[in-house]
Amino acid sequence: MDIPLIANHTERGYIEDLTKYIPREKFVDAIAEKSLDAVTYGGKIMASPMQNSDQYLYINVDMAKAAGVKLPEVVVDADTVITEEFARRWGESAWTWDEVLQAAMKMKKDVDGDSITDIYGLHIEQAGRLYQLQPLGGSRGGKIVSPDGTTVIGYLDQPVWYDAVKFYGDLFTTYEVEVPSAFLPGYDSPSEFINGSYAMMVGGGWNLKRILEADINVVVAAHPYFADGVSTTPTGSWVTGIAKTASEDNKRLAAEFLSWWTLSDEGTKLWYDANGELPASKHMLEELSTNEKYDAFPVSAQRLGVYQVLNTAEGRPVTPYYPFINAGFDKAFTDAAQGVDPKKALDEAIKEIEKNISRVQ
Amino acid sequence: MIRRTTTLQHFLFHILSILFGLIFVVPIIWSLIASFRPENLVFAGLSPLSIKALIPLPFTMKNFIGVFTNDVFSSALVNTLVVAAVTVVCGVIINAAAGFAFATINFVGKGILFSIVLSSFLMPPDVLVIPTYNLVDSLGLIDTRIALILPVVGNGMVIFMFIQFFSQVPKALREAALIDGASSLQVLSKIYLPLTLPTMIGASLILFLAQWEAFLWPLVVSRSIENGMIQIALSTFTQQYGTLWGMKLAAASLLCFIPLILLMPLQRYYIASVVGTALKE
Amino acid sequence: MNNRLKRDSLKAYMFLFPAVGLILLFKIYPIIIVFGESFYKVSYLSGSKVFVGINNYLDLFFDRSFWNSVWVTTKLNLLINPIQVVIAVVMALLINMEFRGRLFYRLLFFIPLGVSLAVTTIYWSIFFRPGNGVMNYILNSVGIPRQPFFNSPSQALWIIIGIASWKGCSFWMIFILAGLKNIPREIYEACDVEGIEPIASFFYITLPLLAKTILFVFVTDTAANFMLFIPIFMITKGGPDSSTNVLMHEAYRTAMLQGDMGHGMAMIVFLMLMLMTVVAIQFKVTGEREI
Numbered sequence: 001m002d003i004p005l006i007a008n009h010t011e012r013g014y015i016e017d018l019t020k021y022i023p024r025e026k027f028v029d030a031i032a033e034k035s036l037d038a039v040t041y042g043g044k045i046m047a048s049p050m051q052n053s054d055q056y057l058y059i060n061v062d063m064a065k066a067a068g069v070k071l072p073e074v075v076v077d078a079d080t081v082i083t084e085e086f087a088r089r090w091g092e093s094a095w096t097w098d099e100v101l102q103a104a105m106k107m108k109k110d111v112d113g114d115s116i117t118d119i120y121g122l123h124i125e126q127a128g129r130l131y132q133l134q135p136l137g138g139s140r141g142g143k144i145v146s147p148d149g150t151t152v153i154g155y156l157d158q159p160v161w162y163d164a165v166k167f168y169g170d171l172f173t174t175y176e177v178e179v180p181s182a183f184l185p186g187y188d189s190p191s192e193f194i195n196g197s198y199a200m201m202v203g204g205g206w207n208l209k210r211i212l213e214a215d216i217n218v219v220v221a222a223h224p225y226f227a228d229g230v231s232t233t234p235t236g237s238w239v240t241g242i243a244k245t246a247s248e249d250n251k252r253l254a255a256e257f258l259s260w261w262t263l264s265d266e267g268t269k270l271w272y273d274a275n276g277e278l279p280a281s282k283h284m285l286e287e288l289s290t291n292e293k294y295d296a297f298p299v300s301a302q303r304l305g306v307y308q309v310l311n312t313a314e315g316r317p318v319t320p321y322y323p324f325i326n327a328g329f330d331k332a333f334t335d336a337a338q339g340v341d342p343k344k345a346l347d348e349a350i351k352e353i354e355k356n357i358s359r360v361q
Numbered sequence: 362m363i364r365r366t367t368t369l370q371h372f373l374f375h376i377l378s379i380l381f382g383l384i385f386v387v388p389i390i391w392s393l394i395a396s397f398r399p400e401n402l403v404f405a406g407l408s409p410l411s412i413k414a415l416i417p418l419p420f421t422m423k424n425f426i427g428v429f430t431n432d433v434f435s436s437a438l439v440n441t442l443v444v445a446a447v448t449v450v451c452g453v454i455i456n457a458a459a460g461f462a463f464a465t466i467n468f469v470g471k472g473i474l475f476s477i478v479l480s481s482f483l484m485p486p487d488v489l490v491i492p493t494y495n496l497v498d499s500l501g502l503i504d505t506r507i508a509l510i511l512p513v514v515g516n517g518m519v520i521f522m523f524i525q526f527f528s529q530v531p532k533a534l535r536e537a538a539l540i541d542g543a544s545s546l547q548v549l550s551k552i553y554l555p556l557t558l559p560t561m562i563g564a565s566l567i568l569f570l571a572q573w574e575a576f577l578w579p580l581v582v583s584r585s586i587e588n589g590m591i592q593i594a595l596s597t598f599t600q601q602y603g604t605l606w607g608m609k610l611a612a613a614s615l616l617c618f619i620p621l622i623l624l625m626p627l628q629r630y631y632i633a634s635v636v637g638t639a640l641k642e
Numbered sequence: 643m644n645n646r647l648k649r650d651s652l653k654a655y656m657f658l659f660p661a662v663g664l665i666l667l668f669k670i671y672p673i674i675i676v677f678g679e680s681f682y683k684v685s686y687l688s689g690s691k692v693f694v695g696i697n698n699y700l701d702l703f704f705d706r707s708f709w710n711s712v713w714v715t716t717k718l719n720l721l722i723n724p725i726q727v728v729i730a731v732v733m734a735l736l737i738n739m740e741f742r743g744r745l746f747y748r749l750l751f752f753i754p755l756g757v758s759l760a761v762t763t764i765y766w767s768i769f770f771r772p773g774n775g776v777m778n779y780i781l782n783s784v785g786i787p788r789q790p791f792f793n794s795p796s797q798a799l800w801i802i803i804g805i806a807s808w809k810g811c812s813f814w815m816i817f818i819l820a821g822l823k824n825i826p827r828e829i830y831e832a833c834d835v836e837g838i839e840p841i842a843s844f845f846y847i848t849l850p851l852l853a854k855t856i857l858f859v860f861v862t863d864t865a866a867n868f869m870l871f872i873p874i875f876m877i878t879k880g881g882p883d884s885s886t887n888v889l890m891h892e893a894y895r896t897a898m899l900q901g902d903m904g905h906g907m908a909m910i911v912f913l914m915l916m917l918m919t920v921v922a923i924q925f926k927v928t929g930e931r932e933i
Contacts, residue, residue, distance in 0.1 A: 011687045112409065116774050116788050172793075180772035180793050185876055186604035186764075191401065197774075320687055324900060331881065338793040338882035345883075352707065359701065360686035360902050370840070374741050381733060382750035384808070388765040389757060407768075410779040455660035462657035469651045474662055481669040483862075483921075487869040487890065488914060491897045491906055492672035495679065515664025545653055574758040576872050581898055592760040613761045621756035628752060635813075636820040 001047070003038050003236040004316040004326070007149065010041045011320035015241035017044040021255030022263070030263040035280040038315045039239055047241035048262040049280035050271060054205035054305030054313075055132075055233045057095065057224055060107075061217040063119065063199040067106040072099075075219035078212060082300045084289065087307035094222035094231055097136075097167065100200065104177035107199035119196060121177035124168075125189045125203035128334035130316060130326050131234050132202075136164035138314050139229035144329070149319025150357065156329070157350050165346045169336030183334060205278055205305050212298040220301060223312070235313035237277065278305040285309075321357050328353035389617050391415065396424045396611035403606045424611035434612055436586050437594030444509050444590070445572040452514045452568040453561055460523025461549055465535065482517030487577050494581050504584040512578065513571050519564045522634050526560040527553060562627055563634025573620055591616060676914070680907035686900070698908040708909065710884050711892040714799070715868065715916070718888060722803045722867050727860055729811045731852075734818035735844075754812040762809045763873040767792070770801050795885040798878050802886055805873045810866070814859045821855030822848070861924050868917045889913050 001009065009015045018027075027036055027045055032052075039047045057072075064071060073093040076082065082090075095103070104121025111118040126132035134144070142160035145152050171178040179198055181187055190207040192198065194214040201207075202223065211218055225231035240262065242254045260267040268281040272288075276299070279285055285306055288294050294302075317325060332349035336342040395403045397417040406413030429435055462468070463475060493512055494503075502508040530553060538548050554561075572590075579590035595616070598609035624631060683694045702708045737748045754762070769776045770791045778788040792798050825848065833843045871890045874880060880887030880895070889909060897906025 012689070114409075114782055116409075116778055116782055118408075118774060120773075180790065181775060184767050184771060184792065186599040186606065186609065186767075188604040188606065190603055195401065327899070334881055335883050339790070339795070340883045348884075355705070356900055356902070359905060360684065360900070370739075371741060374736060374739055375743070377732070378736050378743070378747040378750075381736070382747055385750050385753045385812070388762075388769070389753065392765060404768075407776050408771075408774040408779060410776055410783075455664075458657040459661035462654040466650050466654040466657070467647065468654035469647065471654075474658065477670060478662065478665060481665045483865065484669065484673075484914075485865045485869045485917075486669075487871060488910060488917070489669065489672040489676070491893065491903075491910055492675035492679065493668060494898075495675055495903070496668070496672055511664060512668040515661045515668065517665060517669070520661055545657075574760075576758075576760055577894075592758055595760060595764070609764070613764055616761050617757045621753065624752070624756045625749070628755075631755075632816050632820070636817055 001239060001241065003047075003049075003239055004318070004322040006039060006046050006239065006241070007041050007318050007320045008322050009241065010044075010046050013244055015046050016244050016251060017046065018048060018242065018255065018258070019045050021242070021252060022259050026259065026263055030268075030281055030283065032280055032282050032285060032309065034235070034309060034313060034315070038236055041318065047239040048258050049237070049239045050262055051237045051275065051277040052280045052305070052309060053235060053237040054278050054302070054308045055135075055202065055223045056205060056208070056304070057100065057221040058193060058201045058203060058207070058211055059103075059219050059221060060193070060196070060199045061219055063107050063109075063196070064103070067103075067109075067199075069103045069106050071219060072221045075221045076301055076304065077219045078297050080297070080300075081295065082303040084303070084307075087304050090304060091222050091231070091307050091311060095224050096227040097139075097224045098227060100202075100224045101171070101175065101177065104171075104200060105175060108177050117176065120179045120198035121175075122171065122200045122202070123179045123182060123189060123193070123198045124171075125201060125207075127182035127187070128330050128337060130329040131236075133164070133168060133329075133333055134234060134314065134316060135223065135225070135232045136168060137161045138232040139226045141229065143317075145317040145319050145321075145325055149317070149321060150361075152325060152328075152350055152353050156325075156346075156353075162343060162346055165332055165336045166342040168333050169340075169342045169345070172337040173339055178337070183337070205302060208298050208301050209276060212301070220304070222304070223308070231312045232314040233308050233312045234316075235309060236315055237280075278302055278309070321353075324353055324356045328356075389614065392610045392617075393614045396607055396614050397421060398607065399423065400605065400607040403610065424607035425615075427605070427608045428612045428615065431597065431608065433586055433589060433597040434591070434594045437589035437591045437597075438615075440506070440587060440589055441573065441591045444506060445569050447510050448513050448572050449565045449568045451510070452516060452519060453564050455514065456516055456519040456564065457523045457554075457557070457561070458549070459520045460525075461527050461553065463520070463524045464527030466545075478517045478520050480517075482521065486512075490577050490581060493578075497582060503582060504588055506588060508582050509572075509575070509579060509588065509590065513568070513575070516568065516571070519567060522560055522564055522637060523557075525637055526557055530556060559630050560634060562630040563637075566623065566627060566631045567634060569623070570620060573616075673914075676907050676910050679903055680911050681904075683904045684901065686902070694904065698904045701905060702908055702912070707884060707887070708892065711880075711887045711889045712912070712916070714885065714887055715889040715913075718799060718803065718870065719864060719867055719920070721799075722806060722870075723860060723864050725803065726807050726810050726814055726863055726867075727856060729807060730814035730818050730859065731856070733811060733815045734822055735848075737815075738819060738822045751812055751815065754809050757809065759806070759809050759872045760876065763805055763876045766801070766805045766808065766873075767877050792878060793882060795883040798882060798886050802870070802873050802878070806867065806870055810863070814863055817855055817859050818852065821852045825851045857924070861921055864920060864924065865917060868913065868920075889916075 024045065027048070031049060035049045035052055036045070039045055039049055059071060059075070061071070072095050074090045076090065080086070100122060107119065108117060108121040109119040110116065124132055137160050140160045142158060142164065143155045145155055172180060179192070189201060189203055190210050193201045194211060194216060196216070223231065223233045240258055242251050242258070246254065261271060262268065262281065265283045268279060268284045269287070272279050272284050279288065289303055289306055294300055319325060328349040331352065332346045335345035391414060394415055394417045397420055398405060399419060399421050402419070463471070497503055497508045534552060535548055538552055543551070574592060575590055576592045579593050583589055583593070595609065595612055598605045598612065680698055681693060681695060682691050683698065684691050733751055737744055737751055772790045772793045773788070777791065782788060790797060791801055829847055830843065833847065869890050870888060871894065874886050874888060874891045875894070878886040880891050890913065893906050893909035893913065896902045896909060
């Protein structure tokens with residue numbers, strides 16, 4: 001399951017407290033602190049993370065050059081050796097959203113002059129989705145839901161979120177730098193980037209390998225932030241819990257496997273080598289940062305992910321009503337991108353969220 | 362005067378027909394051709410639009426091989442064929458039996474039962490998907506093959522088709538057989554069924570398509586891979602980190618061509634059955 | 643005699659039992675379930691069920707997004723049913739004409755019968771990509787500026803209608819075609835002799851004789867389109883700005899995605915009543931009491 005569903009599945013009695021089967025110390029020893037916090041609900045560890053996620057700004061260098069756009073000071077390409085020190089400088093040279101927008105405006109292009117844009121300036125990967133867009137408010141300190149998870153009033157209805165929705169909507173409507181077909185089912189962000197449909201992508205580290213191996217000239221910059229805010233980045237990925245309805249024997253077996261898969265040095269290494277996504281285990285993060293085996297590009301670029309997880313990552317809201325909030329958040333940002341007045345879009349979405357929560361309490 | 366009108370009519374007829382024909386045929390032809398291109402060239406020639414979109418080069422079978430070796434899709438294909446086969450066989454038998462009873466036997470409550478059957482096929486099935494989910498849940502049948510089959514097998518429209526057929530067969534034929542000492546079951550199997558082949562083909566096609574195109578019901582009732590149905594399984598090629606468009610279009614092409622291969626030679630029966638229920642009371 | 647009827651009845655029930663039993667269980671009993679469940683409230687977290695009387699209906703009465711979806715459903719049907727019937731009639735007239743190539747065209751016209759709505763939706767969602775999609779290049783080549791299609795609250799519903807009609811018209815055409823075949827050819831021959839124009843003969847002869855068939859198609863088409871769900875579920879999810887959020891989608895979202903069975907069931911009840919009313923009106927207006 002996805003991390004934000006932990007609260008939901010715990011409250012609805014779907015998943016079991018893992019410390020009944022695996023000692024808490026084992027988790028503390030094996031899992032990075034933030035990742036462990038993310039799977040802890042009501043003081044209990046309800047799931048174990050298999051991996052984590054990280055976000056970058058991918059820039060098509062040829063398009064940047066053609067448009068006369070100067071790249072951020074510190075970027076990663078295939079020849080970069082990534083050390084801890086480098087990762088820090090890289091993180092600190094991130095563009096502000098304003099700089100990203102300016103660059104996107106310059107790189108947008110109508111190649112054959114038929115008034116249809118052939119190359120868009122910027123695409124933010126998971127169009128309209130909470131995971132992807134939370135930093136648009138989070139960078140300026142915006143929170144989505146109350147600490148007890150039962151209302152968004154006083155949180156999602158703050159000016160910072162209205163600005164966030166407006167900023168996102170303007171990318172599509174006012175500036176026309178974002179890809180309008182991004183909301184269609186199956187829009188394949190990485191392959192469209194590789195095909196040159198747009199010049200810059202804010203997207204997951206899971207694309208690193210595919211993009212850097214493709215035959216285009218790309219650099220990887222840090223995730224953008226707002227000038228009057230701080231850098232925050234999406235985080236969290238798939239986790240595994242144990243179903244409450246399973247038989248006691250099966251639960252024990254599952255716990256044993258889960259412990260090996262997500263907590264042991266051997267299991268986490270095997271999983272990482274097979275699937276290659278940013279790990280959540282301390283041991284693997286350490287390995288990744290120091291072992292020469294991972295010095296080679298593009299795997300080495302994940303050291304940037306380690307930097308992110310330690311410095312900028314901000315998890316999604318913790319609430320049993322996450323599905324309701326997720327749906328409303330998506331609707332507000334998607335509507336704004338499709339030309340609805342941003343204020344109206346967010347107002348309506350908040351009303352929907354509150355209505356839906358109150359009806360089933 | 363008359364000749365000129367005919368030429369003009371000819372012209373209009375062909376223009377309009379070609380226009381409709383193109384609108385119908387271009388999407389599936391394009392999808393078939395595109396699915397023979399490698400993944401990164403699936404959308405070649407679409408923007409900007411050029412003839413390249415309709416040339417299957419460079420040619421590859423990779424997408425079709427990928428579709429058949431994809432766990433989710435291939436098990437959904439097998440499951441759908443099994444579910445459809447069971448639905449067709451059981452559906453034809455039990456609906457024919459019901460149609461036979463309505464058409465040939467006088468019994469208590471005939472009027473009420475008949476209006477229930479009639480109203481059941483005027484009520485579009487999708488409206489009842491959510492309460493049917495509740496029902497199937499309370500029977501403990503969520504995510505089973507039976508749950509996919511049972512609600513579709515008993516079909517008012519197919520019963521209606523058989524009622525019409527059985528009431529057209531001369532009564533004298535049946536009475537002669539009964540006098541000879543044949544049982545009702547024998548009358549059904551020896552006299553009626555051989556005559557009923559066209560109706561049976563039509564009924565089979567209707568039931569087959571009902572399962573082949575099922576969407577909303579499997580969407581709510583099926584969870585595991587083994588119980589997947591193909592229209593839903595199409596979405597397996599859209600994953601969290603991207604869409605395998607080559608495979609998706611290859612799968613979509615398969616989903617079109619299998620029923621078309623069945624429908625084209627048998628269209629006569631299909632049309633006669635569908636239309637028959639509507640126009641002859 | 644009475645004994646005979648009893649014996650016959652028993653026999654009939656044996657034949658009827660499997661099919662009619664399944665219909666009673668899966669087509670009639672669920673109607674009772676909908677009504678029953680619409681009076682309960684289900685707690686999202688604990689799953690407990692409480693009887694709340696007509697509260698769910700009262701909630702809907704004051705719910706703007708519910709009324710919006712009622713309006714979208716109405717609008718969709720006011721547009722899609724006439725469009726589909728007219729296109730189906732045109733298609734049927736075309737392939738009913740005695741021209742060369744008729745059988746070939748007929749084959750083409752039947753293609754959508756074998757293409758599921760889900761697949762249809764995938765195809766047209768590719769062609770109608772906003773921005774630099776195929777349709778925009780075609781429009782551009784005839785001098786029409788690019789359109790937002792699915793991204794526009796005023797266009798999205800029209801494209802949903804287009805997708806559903808691509809799939810639907812061929813099916814309804816079959817019925818009209820059968821209706822046309824039932825009109826005796828002698829009538830047209832008489833027209834030819836009298837020198838009546840083809841267009842006049844269509845309006846004065848064909849159309850009146852087709853009225854019954856067209857009414858049937860109209861009613862059945864309406865029933866089907868009240869439940870239109872697949873393209874909306876697959877592409878727009880009811881957006882943009884809830885402009886394609888038909889009642890069926892709203893009910894699905896409420897009951898299945900938010901686990902709010904009570905309100906979802908109340909919506910289904912409303913949808914069924916709406917459908918029955920519309921069908922009743924259609925019969926009344928056209929003065930037909932039975933199909």
